[in-house]
Amino acid sequence: MRLTKRFLFAILFLLISLKGLELLYGFFLLENRNIKSAYVSKEKINAEVLILGPCVPVWMISPTILDKHTGLKSFNLAQSHSDLADNFLHLHLYLKNNLPPKYLLLYISPESFDIRYNEFNTYRFASFLGDTVVNDIIKKQDPEYYKWSGFPFMAYAYYSNKINFNVLQGVKHFASGKNKAYFEDGFEPPFEIWKSDSQAFTESYPKNQNFIWSSNREGYLNKIIQICKTFNIKLILFESPIYSQSAKFQPNRSVFINRIKEISNYNKIEYLNFDTMLISNDKDNFKTTINLNKKASEEFTETFGKYLKKHAF
Amino acid sequence: MEFNTISYLILLFSILVLKVLLPEKFKIPLLIFGSFVFIASKNIESLIVLICLSTLNYFLAKNIAFSNSKKKVIPFYLGILFNLSALFLFKYFEQNTQGLSFSFTAINFESSSFIFLIGLSFYTLQNIAYLIEVYHNRTTNNISWINYIFYSSFFPKIVSGPIILPQEFLTQIHKERSLSSDIKTGAQRLIIGLFKKMVIADRLAPYVHYNFDLSDTNNGLTALVALYFFTFQLYFDFSGYTDMAIGSAKMLGIDIKENFQFPLRAASVTDFWRRWHISLTSWLTKYVFYPLSYHLRNLKITGTLLAITVTFIISGLWHGLGFNFLLYALCHALYLCIELITKKSRARFSNYFSSSLNKLIGIIITFNLISLSFIFFRAKSLDKSFSFLNSIFSFNNFLPSNWLNDFVSKLAIGGDLESQFNLYITLALTILFLIFEKKIVNAFLTERFKWRYAMIFILMIFLFGIFKSREQFIYIQF
Known part of the structure; x- marks a missing residue:
């Protein structure tokens, strides 16, 4: 009897402790200004141009340079390793707390529709569980996580390696009263320590590997298109330069480009493809086959900004 | 089902509760059932091979025990051969486009073996040890088939040991123990x-x-x-x-x-x-x-x-x-x-x-x-x-x-x-x-x-x- 009592007390203690931790983690993650989802949910950004996509735009498009050429205020909402579901949720959270932008620049490439490239990063939305849109997408994209997320603290314990540091940073931001993100406009300049090496170039596309179209990814592009229509946001799809020599490792690249064009035509959306810009020919402009280095990124952003001002805005 | 999963903890807890609630005579059948569920959750082939090999070893051991010193040589070596053959067939062969071939393995997690059998390397050693012990008259042979199956399949040790002998294991079954301890x-x-x-x-x-x-x-x-x-x-x-x-x-x-x-x-x-x-x-x-x-x-x-x-x-x-x-x-x-x-x-x-x-x-x-x-x-x-x-x-x-x-x-x-x-x-x-x-x-x-x-x-x-x-x-x- 004594043992049963102690056992029940221990279970109760454990559940209360986990619930307490869950509340603390949720609070401090929202206080972390360097987590984009938390930042845009707390701060009023109200940008006129929003940039969305995976690592390519986050390390490439500097709002400072873009604003200079377009005359509009922009914010880079892109996130590394993010797929279209991830992008959609970031946009959803942004729109909950901010005025809709006039333009949304969404990075789209053949990789965007192949599940081997980028992913849905559930942990970025752990503190937003409860929002029905977030719940629905997490349930679909990461059902195993969703199943356990109802258990006290499991929403954070499940991806503890991706969470703990951010919680500590949240504590620091809360304690110091910090209200701006480290990268205030969302642009993260590419690290200079990375070097272009031939291995990275060839490993991205093993010989004769075809892209595989994912209807799940296409579904999230449609959701982004839909949300843009609802909020009257002009959506512009774009692809930045890719290293010209890498095209030969992507046999069905043109098929995918055509399919993207079909989608954009059907939805009457602009699709700007810069994949064969002059800078594409020089390997030294790249860090990987699709990621430009700092200098080339600036050059591209200038061209992109001028083009947008002249033709799209 | 691995040890560090919720499903394993649920299985363990369920068996524990049933073991406490059921009369003593159901203890071994319950633990065998639990082991079978555990093994079959990985793949059913593992369970079939385990039962077949254990049964074969059990009857060979019986044969060795009841034969005279000259006659027992044949079932003994036959048993060793069977166990080693099973190890070679299921562990060292792999299925590839050319059919079956030897797999020169290294540590990796993409096992392409012919059929992955859970714990085979471990219970093969146990079976061989039992045959040797019986052959040298160093162990009792009055183990029942059901107990031998219980010993072979006991789920906490089936995956990666520890390797133990049947007499070390089975002598504990009817010992008085403190459940809470x-x-x-x-x-x-x-x-x-x-x-x-x-x-x-x-x-x-x-x-x-x-x-x-x-x-x-x-x-x-x-x-x-x-x-x-x-x-x-x-x-x-x-x-x-x-x-x-x-x-x-x-x-x-x-x-x-x-x-x-x-x-x-x-x-x-x-x-x-x-x-x-x-x-x-x-x-x-x-x-x-x-x-x-x-x-x-x-x-x-x-x-x-x-x-x-x-x-x-x-x-x-x-x-x-x-x-x-x-x-x-x-x-x-x-x-x-x-x-x-x-x-x-x-x-x-x-x-x-x-x-x-x-x-x-x-x-x-x-x-x-x-x-x-x-x-x-x-x-x-x-x-x-x-x-x-x-x-x-x-x-x-x-x-x-x-x-x-x-x-x-x-x-x-x-x-x-x-x-x-x-x-x-x-x-x-x-x-x-x-x-x-x-x-x-x-x-x-x-x-x-x-x-x-x-x-x-x-x-x-x-x-x-x-x-x-x-x-x-x-x-x-x-």
Whole structure:
């Protein structure tokens, strides 16, 4: 009897402790200004141009340079390793707390529709569980996580390696009263320590590997298109330069480009493809086959900004 | 179904509750049923092969026991042949486009074996041991078939041992035991095992994977530290598994013998093998080394050295049919032979130092020797092993030219603050646990349930454990 009592007390203690931790983690993650989802949910950004996509735009498009050429205020909402579901949720959270932008620049490439490239990063939305849109997408994209997320603290314990540091940073931001993100406009300049090496170039596309179209990814592009229509946001799809020599490792690249064009035509959306810009020919402009280095990124952003001002805005 | 999953804990808890509620006569059928569910959850072939092989061994053992000394030779060798054939067929063959062929294995997690049979290597050794014991009239043969199946399939030990003999196991069935004491000590052991696996081994796994399998431009120091990581990972993974196996079995009223005795504190390689994978070492010593040494006794020390070498070659082959495992085994054979030859001179040399300094030097040397041998155990090919060795011994390129880029970033799989934070947390947890391991074991693993310790370890698992991308136990593949 004594043992049963102690056992029940221990279970109760454990559940209360986990619930307490869950509340603390949720609070401090929202206080972390360097987590984009938390930042845009707390701060009023109200940008006129929003940039969305995976690592390519986050390390490439500097709002400072873009604003200079377009005359509009922009914010880079892109996130590394993010797929279209991830992008959609970031946009959803942004729109909950901010005025809709006039333009949304969404990075789209053949990789965007192949599940081997980028992913849905559930942990970025752990503190937003409860929002029905977030719940629905997490349930679909990461059902195993969703199943356990109802258990006290499991929403954070499940991806503890991706969470703990951010919680500590949240504590620091809360304690110091910090209200701006480290990268205030969302642009993260590419690290200079990375070097272009031939291995990275060839490993991205093993010989004769075809892209595989994912209807799940296409579904999230449609959701982004839909949300843009609802909020009257002009959506512009774009692809930045890719290293010209890498095209030969992507046999069905043109098929995918055509399919993207079909989608954009059907939805009457602009699709700007810069994949064969002059800078594409020089390997030294790249860090990987699709990621430009700092200098080339600036050059591209200038061209992109001028083009947008002249033709799209 | 692996030990570090909720489904396993639910299975264990359900069996435990039923065991408490049902009358004593249902104990064995219940545990057999639980074992069958556990094995079939991996694949049904494993269960079928296990039942067939156990039944075959059981009846062969009966035959040996009831035959005279001349007649029993045939069923005995037939039994050994059957067991080894099963091992060869299911473990060493792989299915590929050309049909079946020998698989020269290395440690990897994409097993392409013909059929993956859970625990085959372990229960094959148990079956062989039983046949030998019966053949030499060293054990009773009045075991029933149902008890033999119970012994063979008992789920806490089926995956990766520890290897035990039927008489050690079955004599406990009808012993009077304290249920609450079994549950308390078993649960504590289970918690420690979960902690070792989820908080230490699985946190180290991605660093090891990256540095061994993906990155090939390591400087010497980075390669050496990555190698240490693997030594820690392997120890915490396998000993964590063993803790969970022993803990689960204890909760169900069965004592399983220890498989580890703080091996990373061993002061010599000989000492290491008394502390590491004890059940396999005991098996090999009893059934390979002793008989061989006896047959080679006329060769004196050469005979012993030969027996050590052959024993380790068999141990290597048991792990897999690859040159990597062979070289791993030969490394250890070499270490032990050198230790044996230099025993006297080392004893004279050690007189110059205090015993604690001797021990410390011994631990450092042994740890490094063991870790070096693990290069062959872990690397996916011989080329990879030698290039790793080359990195460690390339004295021109031993120290990184840029500490952040070439050392921290490589080990942490990224130079950003988050990656570094995760690396340091992992290192801190590993080192702290290693330092206080003995104290933790002595304080926590006692008859009395330590609620505070249990709560701390469970909370640590929730805070730092790896739940996603769960790594499977390394020794499950052997």
